Amino acid sequence: MNKFPVLEIFGPxxxxxxxxxxxxxxxxxxxxxxYSCSWCDSAFTWDGSAKDEIERLTAExxxxxxxxxxxxxxxxxxxxxxxxxxxxxxxELIDLLHEAGIExxxxxxxxxxxxxFTDIDDLTISPKxxxxxxxxxxGILDDIVARLREGDRLSHTSLKVVIFNDEDLAYAEKVHExxxxxxxxxxxxxxxxxxxxxxxxxxxxxDRYEWLINRVVESSKLNKVRVLPQVHALVWGNKRGx
Amino acid sequence: MNKFPVLEIFGPxxxxxxxxxxxxxxxxxxxxxxYSCSWCDSAFTWDGSAKDEIERLTAExxxxxxxxxxxxxxxxxxxxxxxxxxxxxxxELIDLLHEAGIExxxxxxxxxxxxxFTDIDDLTISPKxxxxxxxxxxGILDDIVARLREGDRLSHTSLKVVIFNDEDLAYAEKVHExxxxxxxxxxxxxxxxxxxxxxxxxxxxxDRYEWLINRVVESSKLNKVRVLPQVHALVWGNKRGx
Ligand code: SF4
Ligand code: SF4
Numbered sequence: 155m156n157k158f159p160v161l162e163i164f165g166p167x168x169x170x171x172x173x174x175x176x177x178x179x180x181x182x183x184x185x186x187x188x189y190s191c192s193w194c195d196s197a198f199t200w201d202g203s204a205k206d207e208i209e210r211l212t213a214e215x216x217x218x219x220x221x222x223x224x225x226x227x228x229x230x231x232x233x234x235x236x237x238x239x240x241x242x243x244x245x246e247l248i249d250l251l252h253e254a255g256i257e258x259x260x261x262x263x264x265x266x267x268x269x270x271f272t273d274i275d276d277l278t279i280s281p282k283x284x285x286x287x288x289x290x291x292x293g294i295l296d297d298i299v300a301r302l303r304e305g306d307r308l309s310h311t312s313l314k315v316v317i318f319n320d321e322d323l324a325y326a327e328k329v330h331e332x333x334x335x336x337x338x339x340x341x342x343x344x345x346x347x348x349x350x351x352x353x354x355x356x357x358x359x360x361d362r363y364e365w366l367i368n369r370v371v372e373s374s375k376l377n378k379v380r381v382l383p384q385v386h387a388l389v390w391g392n393k394r395g396x
Numbered sequence: 397m398n399k400f401p402v403l404e405i406f407g408p409x410x411x412x413x414x415x416x417x418x419x420x421x422x423x424x425x426x427x428x429x430x431y432s433c434s435w436c437d438s439a440f441t442w443d444g445s446a447k448d449e450i451e452r453l454t455a456e457x458x459x460x461x462x463x464x465x466x467x468x469x470x471x472x473x474x475x476x477x478x479x480x481x482x483x484x485x486x487x488e489l490i491d492l493l494h495e496a497g498i499e500x501x502x503x504x505x506x507x508x509x510x511x512x513f514t515d516i517d518d519l520t521i522s523p524k525x526x527x528x529x530x531x532x533x534x535g536i537l538d539d540i541v542a543r544l545r546e547g548d549r550l551s552h553t554s555l556k557v558v559i560f561n562d563e564d565l566a567y568a569e570k571v572h573e574x575x576x577x578x579x580x581x582x583x584x585x586x587x588x589x590x591x592x593x594x595x596x597x598x599x600x601x602x603d604r605y606e607w608l609i610n611r612v613v614e615s616s617k618l619n620k621v622r623v624l625p626q627v628h629a630l631v632w633g634n635k636r637g638x
Binding site for chain 2: 166339360370376383
C-alpha cells in the first residue's frame with residue numbers, strides 16, 4: 155500500500171469554510187504544496203518548518219487513526235493540505251472511507267488533475283487570486299472543470315476564491331464568468347496570521363467580511379455567489395488543530 | 397391578484413443562516429405568524445408593534461419593488477416572516493420570480509403545508525425546540541416531509557433547529573432521528589436580542605457557537621449535521637433591514 159505524507163489528523167470539529175461550512179468532520183492534513191502563496195495559512199505544510207512532524211501513513215493507518223480519535227462521532231472526513239492533489243493514489247483512502255459510509259471532502263487549488271477527483275463528495279477547487287503572487291494556469295483549470303462535467307460531478311464540486319483586495323475581486327469575477335455553472339464561494343482572506351488573540355482576530359475578520367459583502371452587493375457580475383467568513387477563525391483564531 | 401401582507405423588502409445582502417448561508421439575496425418579510433416563540437427575533441411581524449408598517453402588495457408590486465431596490469444586482473430572493481406558509485397564493489410571487497430567472501428561498505416552522513412548497517428552490521423547515529415554549533405537531537411535520545419526498549424535493553429542502561440549551565439539543569436529536577435523510581442544520585440561538593453593540597453580541601454569539609460545536613462533537617447521534625452561527629448577527633448585530 156502507498157504511504158502518504160501526513161501532518162495532522164484531528165477532530166471531530168466543524169468545517170470552517172466553503173461548500174460544507176459547519177459540517178461536522180474530521181481533518182487529515184497532507185504535507186507538500188506546488189504553490190507558495192504569500193498569505194498561506196498552512197505554510198508549515200510545505201516550508202520545511204514542520205518537516206519533523208510528517209508521518210508516512212497508509213490509507214489503513216489513517217483510517218485507524220481517525221477511528222481512534224473520532225470514535226463513532228463522525229461520518230465525514232476532510233482532506234486538506236498543502237495540496238492533496240499531489241498524491242496520485244489517494245483513492246486508496248477515499249475508497250476505504252466510502253466503504254465505511256464516510257463522506258469525503260477535499261480542497262485543492264486546481265493546479266493538477268487526479269482521476270480520484272470524481273470520487274470526492276465535496277470537492278472545492280480554490281484558484282489563487284493575484285494577492286497570493288501565484289499565477290493561475292487556466293488551461294489546467296479548464297481541463298479539470300471539463301473532466302468533472304463529463305463525469306457528471308458538478309453537483310459535488312464548488313469553486314472558492316479567497317479575497318484580500320479589489321484586484322482579487324476582479325479575478326473572482328473572471329473566474330465566475332469563465333465557469334458560471336459551478337457553485338461559487340467568496341471567502342474573506344485572513345491577513346492577520348500573527349494575531350494570537352481570537353477576539354481581536356474575529357472583530358477584524360468580521361470588518362473585512364462586511365467590506366467583502368458590500369463589494370459583492372455592488373457588483374452585478376457577482377450575483378449567483380455565496381460570501382462566507384472562515385467560521386473556525388472567528389471562534390478559535392489562528393490556533394492549529396481545531 | 398392576491399395581496400400579501402409585507403413588512404420589509406430589502407437587499408441585496410447575504411443570507412445569514414441555514415442551507416444557503418452567505419448567498420447573495422434580497423429579502424421579502426411577510427407579516428403574521430401562528431406561533432409566538434419566546435425568543436422570536438422577528439416578533440414585530442406578529443405582535444402588533446409594527447402593524448402600521450404592513451403594506452398589502454400583489455406579487456407584481458413586490459417584484460417591482462425588488463427590481464427598484466436591487467436593480468440587476470441579484471438573482472435570488474428569500475421570503476421570510478413571520479410564517480410565510482400562512483399565505484395560500486404565494487405561488488403567484490414564486491412563479492413571477494422564476495420567470496425572471498430568480499431563485500426563491502423560504503423559511504417556515506413546518507406548522508402548515510402549502511402546495512407551492514414544491515416550487516421553492518431552498519426550503520428551510522425550522523421546527524421550534526422546547527425553549528421556544530411552542531409544541532411541535534409531529535403529524536403535520538411528517539406529512540410535510542412525506543409530500544416533499546413524493547414530489548422529489550428533498551434536495552431542495554433542509555431542516556434547521558435553533559439551539560439555546562441542552563433540552564433543545566435533545567429535541568434536535570429527535571428531529572434528526574425522525575428525518576435522517578434530510579440535510580440537517582443546527583443554529584446558535586440569539587439570547588441577547590436587546591444588545592445593541594454589534595461587537596459585544598458577536599463575541600457572545602461566538603462563545604455560544606463554540607459551546608454548540610462542542611456539544612455536537614460529543615454526540616454520536618449528531619454526525620450528519622451542519623452547525624452554523626447567524627453570520628448576519630455577527631456582522632450587524634440586532635439591526636433590522638440588513
Ligand atoms: S495552495 Fe494552499 S497550501 Fe499551497 S501555498 Fe497556497 S494557500 Fe498554502
Ligand atoms: S415561528 Fe418564527 S416568526 Fe413565528 S414566532 Fe417563532 S421565531 Fe417568530
